[in-house]
Amino acid sequence: MPDAEPRARRSRLSEDRERELHSAVIDLLREAGYDALTMDAIAARTRSSKATLYRQWGGKPELVVAALRSCRPITAADIDTGTLRGDLHELVRLRCGTSVRDASLMRALGQALHKDPDLMRAFRTLVVEPENAALDTMLRRGADRGEITPGRPAARFVPHMVLGALAARPLLEGAEADPAYLAEYVDAVVLPALGL
Structure with missing residues (x-):
């Protein structure tokens, strides 16, 4: 409401x-x-x-x-390639585009999110929760198609894995997470964790 x-x-x-x-x-x-x-x-x-x-x-x-x-005209809710692997690849490709373009903006906002509870609440309500719900739908479709086992424990951590890949590469390797890196990450980490 x-x-x-x-x-x-x-x-x-x-x-x-x-x-x-x-x-x-x-x-x-x-x-x-x-x-x-x-x-x-x-x-x-x-x-x-x-x-x-x-x-x-x-x-x-x-x-x-x-x-x-408004900077993210396509959201996780808009993605349906017909396979979970395709959906996750498309998701990280889209996140990579906005992440690289707005890396400094998001880093500056990261500080503000932790200091301003109203900003954190608005960000969680208007961005994080709808994206997580869309990701849950994506994973449920994969389970309905028989690609993954319903209730797989790793499914709950998919948002953490994707966000972690975007944030960790600059810190660990000194490079932004580009589409090729993220596709490899999905295939090597996320999909095996989901049992694919």
């Missing part, structure tokens, strides 16, 4: 105007970081009133997370 209210608030803006606002928020985040980002700065950059921004999104955390979501 909490989701219905934000959707109703945002419905007053055209899709183009909403995209314009989201793009400005992302640009400001890259320029100043989350802590220095203010609703005043967003209002000035987008030629909006602060009242409009608050009415549409409720606050800075919700607006920032909405802008981040």
Whole structure:
């Protein structure tokens, strides 16, 4: 039910105007970081009133997370290649594209997520939980097709494995996780853990 209210608030803006606002928020985040980002700065950059921004999104955390979501036009819910292996390969390929493009942005937000409980709550509610639900659906489809055993214990850790691969390679190898690396990771780590 909490989701219905934000959707109703945002419905007053055209899709183009909403995209314009989201793009400005992302640009400001890259320029100043989350802590220095203010609703005043967003209002000035987008030629909006602060009242409009608050009415549409409720606050800075919700607006920032909405802008981040708009950077990901394809989500896990949009992926269905017909096989679990294909789905996971497509998922990491898409994550790789957004991860490499926005690595510095996400690193800066990582600090803010841990310091700002409202941002963490909004991020979990609007990004993490829907993506995890979509990933669960993907794994359930794989089980329904007989590709994996239902209730496989490793299934619960697939989000951790994918996120871990994206975060660990820069630290351990000094390189971003590119599509070839992630495809190899899925085949060598994730699929065997799922029994494939």
